[in-house]
Amino acid sequence: MLGFQPPAIGEEEVAAVAETLRSGWLTTGPKAAELERRFAEFVEAEHVLAVASGTAALHLALLAVDVGPGDEVITIPITWPATANVIVHAGATPVFADVRDSDLNIDPDHVAELVSDRTKAIMPVHLAGQVADMDPLLTHGIPVIEDAAHAAESSYRGRKIGGLSDATCFSLYATKNIAAGEGGLISTNDSAVAEAIEALRLMRRGDGSLYDIVVPGYKANLSDVLAAIALCQLDKVEHHGEIRRRQFADYDEAVADLAGIEPLARDARDTHAYHLYIVRIDAVEAGATRDEYQRLLREENIATSIHFLPVHQLTAYRERLPDQPSLPVAERAGAEVLSLPLSPAHSDEDIADVVAALRRVHAAARA
Numbered sequence: 001m002l003g004f005q006p007p008a009i010g011e012e013e014v015a016a017v018a019e020t021l022r023s024g025w026l027t028t029g030p031k032a033a034e035l036e037r038r039f040a041e042f043v044e045a046e047h048v049l050a051v052a053s054g055t056a057a058l059h060l061a062l063l064a065v066d067v068g069p070g071d072e073v074i075t076i077p078i079t080w081p082a083t084a085n086v087i088v089h090a091g092a093t094p095v096f097a098d099v100r101d102s103d104l105n106i107d108p109d110h111v112a113e114l115v116s117d118r119t120k121a122i123m124p125v126h127l128a129g130q131v132a133d134m135d136p137l138l139t140h141g142i143p144v145i146e147d148a149a150h151a152a153e154s155s156y157r158g159r160k161i162g163g164l165s166d167a168t169c170f171s172l173y174a175t176k177n178i179a180a181g182e183g184g185l186i187s188t189n190d191s192a193v194a195e196a197i198e199a200l201r202l203m204r205r206g207d208g209s210l211y212d213i214v215v216p217g218y219k220a221n222l223s224d225v226l227a228a229i230a231l232c233q234l235d236k237v238e239h240h241g242e243i244r245r246r247q248f249a250d251y252d253e254a255v256a257d258l259a260g261i262e263p264l265a266r267d268a269r270d271t272h273a274y275h276l277y278i279v280r281i282d283a284v285e286a287g288a289t290r291d292e293y294q295r296l297l298r299e300e301n302i303a304t305s306i307h308f309l310p311v312h313q314l315t316a317y318r319e320r321l322p323d324q325p326s327l328p329v330a331e332r333a334g335a336e337v338l339s340l341p342l343s344p345a346h347s348d349e350d351i352a353d354v355v356a357a358l359r360r361v362h363a364a365a366r367a
């Protein structure tokens with residue numbers, strides 16, 4: 001089976017883990033601090049805080065801007081459920097804005113219609129590595145927390161993401177562009193937000209034999225063993241990104257002549273992070289549904305994935321939000337999206353195999 005997104009781990013990561021274990025630092029220590037410093041340089045932000053996961057990053061960022069019970073947070077339905085789950089964890093209510101048909105990122109016009117006195121934050125997601133349209137989201141005078149799990153390397157209109165909004169949240173999960181297995185990073189230029197997150201992620205250390213806490217923390221700190229892996233991945237981020245960019249180009253060329261199969265739009269004004277190659281499959285034009293394409297590709301030994309099923313249609317949210325209005329663009333996209341294998345661990349031949357299999361499936365489906 002050709003894997004969907006296998007990690008690209010080399011001898012450098014293996015050596016860094018061994019060195020860290022020998023150093024005696026299993027928990028948060030000098031490697032986590034170095035990762036924060038290096039990532040702050042990378043995203044050109046003043047503060048970076050390392051945490052246990054992308055989910056923890058989003059959760060603590062919401063708490064840091066005072067989201068709590070009774071509040072609403074506007075977000076996007078085409079995302080991993082964690083984006084909405086953390087709103088619930090904070091005691092607030094998710095309000096789903098529809099997405100744009102072109103790139104499936106949050107629709108700023110729909111956000112403007114949904115903003116009310118109860119809106120306490122707006123949470124866009126930079127889907128697949130394409131930055132959401134940030135400027136209109138930043139005009140409401142409401143905190144913006146970016147879910148940048150897919151977007152470590154992205155820029156918006158020439159500016160790196162990381163310091164554009166109140167807080168930008170990255171994931172170090174096994175499939176991400178900087179993959180440590182698990183972990184998350186929050187960047188911000190707001191020192192009050194950074195201080196709040198620091199207090200929430202662990203507990204404030206005393207300066208002698210005593211200790212104190214200012215808030216009950218979540219124990220969401222990052223271990224040095226994982227930070228050591230993330231540092232190696234950060235060293236390789238450009239090289240790995242270049243490999244994925246070539247894989248994107250190969251897929252672009254291939255799908256250009258496959259009727260009914262279209263990649264998501266990418267905005268030439270922005271830097272894309274090439275995290276996921278998502279296509280939309282129009283069942284009529286392409287001769288078969290997305291689900292059938294996924295099954296037929298699996299029979300060809302090609303693993304694919306779905307990013308994403310609309311969150312408001314998942315059981316927990318159908319039960320929680322029974323009056324949720326329909327979101328037509330997201331709902332149609334949820335049935336059409338399919339992500340093709342993409343990873344610096346894949347060779348050019350692997351991608352050529354995917355393309356050949358996709359061509360065979362397409363020809364059979366349209367026959």
Ligand SMILES: Cc1ncc(COP(=O)(O)O)c(C=O)c1O
Nearest residue numbers: 053054055080082149171172173
């Ligand atoms: C868009 C999005 N947001 C949030 C997350 C959560 O990150 P983590 O798995 O590190 O908690 C993920 C993926 O894992 C994601 O794809």
